[in-house]
Amino acid sequence: MxxxxxxxxxxxxxxxxxxxxxxxxxxxxxLPWAGDLGIHAATIERLRHHLAAPGNPLVDADTPSPYYxxxxxxxxxxxxxxxxxxxxxxxxxxxxxxxxxxxxxxxxxxxxxxxxxxxxxxxxxxxxxxxxxxxxxxxxxxxxxxxxxxxxxxxxxxxxxxxxxxxxxxxxxxxxxxxxxxxxxxxxxxxxxxxxxxxxxxxxxxxxxxxxxxxxxxxxxxxxxxxxxxxxxxxxxxxxxxxxxxxxxxxxxxxxxxxxxxxxxxxxxxxxxxxxxxxxxxxxxxxxxxxxxxxxxxxxxxxxxxxxxxxxxxxxxxxxxxxxxxxxxxxxxxxxxxxxxxxxxxxxxxxxxxxxxxxxxxxxxxxxxxxxxxxxxAKYRPPWPGYKWLAQEVRYGDVVMAKTFPSRQIPAYGPYTVAPGYPDFFLPDQEQRVTAVRDYFAAGTARAERLDILRRYGVRWVVAYPGDGGLRADDPALRRVATGPRGQVLYEVVGG
Known part of the structure; x- marks a missing residue:
């Protein structure tokens, strides 16, 4: 025995x-999505389009990145x-x-x-x-x-x-x-x-x-x-x-x-x-x-x-x-x-x-x-849903205004965000970008200042949950395009 x-x-x-x-x-x-999958997908997207000089994987800037x-x-x-x-x-x-x-x-x-x-x-x-x-x-x-x-x-x-x-x-x-x-x-x-x-x-x-x-x-x-x-x-x-x-x-x-x-x-x-x-x-x-x-x-x-x-x-x-x-x-x-x-x-x-x-x-x-x-x-935790719904509207290289959490996923489909969703050692204006996003969504920011931020970073789209702040949903500078999970909305920037 x-x-x-x-x-x-x-x-x-x-x-x-x-x-x-x-x-x-x-x-x-x-391939459940959580954590850093978005930045790795974005890195592949940049290399696919510009193999020799891909630039920053998350924001529209010509900087190196340790992800390459x-x-x-x-x-x-x-x-x-x-x-x-x-x-x-x-x-x-x-x-x-x-x-x-x-x-x-x-x-x-x-x-x-x-x-x-x-x-x-x-x-x-x-x-x-x-x-x-x-x-x-x-x-x-x-x-x-x-x-x-x-x-x-x-x-x-x-x-x-x-x-x-x-x-x-x-x-x-x-x-x-x-x-x-x-x-x-x-x-x-x-x-x-x-x-x-x-x-x-x-x-x-x-x-x-x-x-x-x-x-x-x-x-x-x-x-x-x-x-x-x-x-x-x-x-x-x-x-x-x-x-x-x-x-x-x-x-x-x-x-x-x-x-x-x-x-x-x-x-x-x-x-x-x-x-x-x-x-x-x-x-x-x-x-x-x-x-x-x-x-x-x-x-x-x-x-x-x-x-x-x-x-x-x-x-x-x-x-x-x-x-x-x-x-x-x-x-x-x-x-x-x-x-x-x-x-x-x-x-x-x-x-x-x-x-x-x-x-x-x-x-x-x-x-x-x-x-x-x-x-x-009871032990299962669902993965993140991703932004496939947004990718149907937003083109490669467009700049999206979004808070930190969405900014970790949106670049996976080709767009850029105003501020990176992760700390970036080689991005010289990282703090200014983070401040710009915070100011755009802050409750006390004037409309003119919000519009100036959108123009400064060439923003073509805004992604926001109800209650996130930013320009009002009925502002003439925005056009509602699509709605995603949990009421998140994609707006196109159409004017100033």
Whole structure:
């Protein structure tokens, strides 16, 4: 009976991981809209129309943007050459990102363990071992978060990161790797950093941990090749023509946005404590364990960000969680005594079940809500509706006056907005634009001043909910054109 149990458990782990992958494939068909999908769609739209000089993706301004990464450039080329719709291209991006992530996890885990069940168990830990409360953020691959960010560059970059760590770990082994291997790793490192800067920091910490924890210690020749790879990657970062990577180091204005990363840590990430316990066991066996070092690098920077008020440093949190999640999967097989392994496996299984239940609302993206059991349906949160209704009237390149939330979606269809829906480090008049939008909708602003704002930014359309403010609905300068969800109205600017 004892002999038969292991294949049954292994089969269950593979089946559960396969079901999660199938679920995410079905999510890609639906491509639920939330968060930053609008800006990534807008980036593809700009590249489709102006590949060499796309300008700002959100507002009508000739400025660089960190969203023009190598990955988005490739997607823009795909859109331009094939004529595929932007959201079709985003589905292609989602499929590629998922493929890279799954194969990357398998690739890395196999460098740590030959156990057949280790890779699928690591996938389960990566997407389920988070917390008893749902947490969604790009670069944080919880199941529900991943369902909403599967098409984002962060997913692509994270998938590449797993392959980067695996390839680096292989290159550092006794047989080592030649110059082409390490130069290729430098190129890969630069692509990750350019494609999603926060994930690039996580990838860098992971790479440093693989270097410091390598056994045997890297020879002088390997260290020289590694330095050559870093030098090549750094040169490529400096040469990237679409934005100044090193100019991002002076960027500000991100602290308040990221402050929530330091709130409710146990509800959002408490299940990963099982992995922290596994890291403790790994540390007792090996003081230079790569996953332990990876975790410590992330934990130190995360703590420093919270103590110093640099809350944007909280984006390094995947460098804390990912090594803990991987350690949880690996230590089911590696913990010393059989009794310890059984206890740990029981704790991990319970944590995974809690994580699965927490994120069960993800099923709502592929199953009609009324077909879900009531407790699961209660966890489902509908995605954003988008602005397809507006795109039927507004042409590519038109400028739309809208508040912040609509401004995060409208550029996905080709128009610009007066102010960007997200902080923009390279837009010199960002504050003036934000002030102009606020003044236009403010209750005490005179009609003449509102008309001046519309003229100043070449506004052709206004989008507003009832009660938003701005020019009156019956103002002669506006013509009501269409009505969207929840009473939102599209007005054409027809005069002054």
């Amino acid at each position: 004892r002999v038969a149990t292991k294949p049954v458990i292994r089969g269950a782990v593979w089946a559960a991981a396969s079901l999660l992958v199938v679920l995410l494939l079905l999510v890609i068909v639906r 990464s190598p990955w988005m450039l490739l997607l823009g080329c795909l859109a331009k050459v094939t004529g595929l719709g932007t959201f079709v291209v985003l589905r292609v991006a989602a499929l590629a990102g998922l493929g890279l992530l799954v194969t990357g996890v398998v690739h890395l885990v196999r460098t740590f363990s030959a156990r057949r069940a280790a890779p699928p168990l690591a996938l389960l830990c990566l997407v389920l071992l988070w917390g008893p409360a749902v947490f969604n953020w790009s670069g944080f691959p919880g199941l529900n978060s991943l369902a909403l960010t599967i098409a984002y560059p962060s997913t692509f970059a994270l998938g590449l990161s797993f392959h980067f760590w695996a390839l680096l770990r292989k290159a550092l082994r006794k047989e080592g790797g030649g110059w082409p291997v390490f130069l290729g790793l430098g190129l890969l490192w630069a692509v990750i950093l350019l494609s999603h800067q926060f994930t690039g920091v996580v990838a860098s910490f992971g790479g440093l941990a693989m270097m410091l924890g390598a056994r045997p210690r890297p020879s002088r020749a390997v260290l020289v090749r590694s330095a050559g790879g870093v030098a090549l990657g750094t040169v490529l970062l400096g040469l990237w023509p679409y934005y100044s990577f090193f100019g991002l180091f002076g960027a500000g204005g991100l602290e308040q946005i990221h402050r929530s990363l330091y709130r409710d840590l146990l509800p959002h990430f408490g299940l990963a404590l099982v992995g922290v316990a596994a890291l403790v066991l790994r540390f007792r066996r090996d003081r230079r364990d790569e996953l332990v070092l990876f975790f410590l690098f992330g934990a130190v920077v995360f703590a420093a960000g919270g103590l110093s008020g640099h809350y944007s440093w909280g984006r390094v949190l995947p460098a804390v969680l990912i090594p803990a999640q991987l350690a949880a999967a690996l230590d089911v097989f590696e913990s010393g005594r059989a009794g310890v392994r059984r206890v740990f496996a029981g704790l991990l299984g319970a944590a995974l079940l809690v994580g699965a239940w927490t994120q069960a609302g993800t099923l709502g993206y592929v199953v009609p809500r009324d077909a879900l059991p009531t407790p699961v349906a």
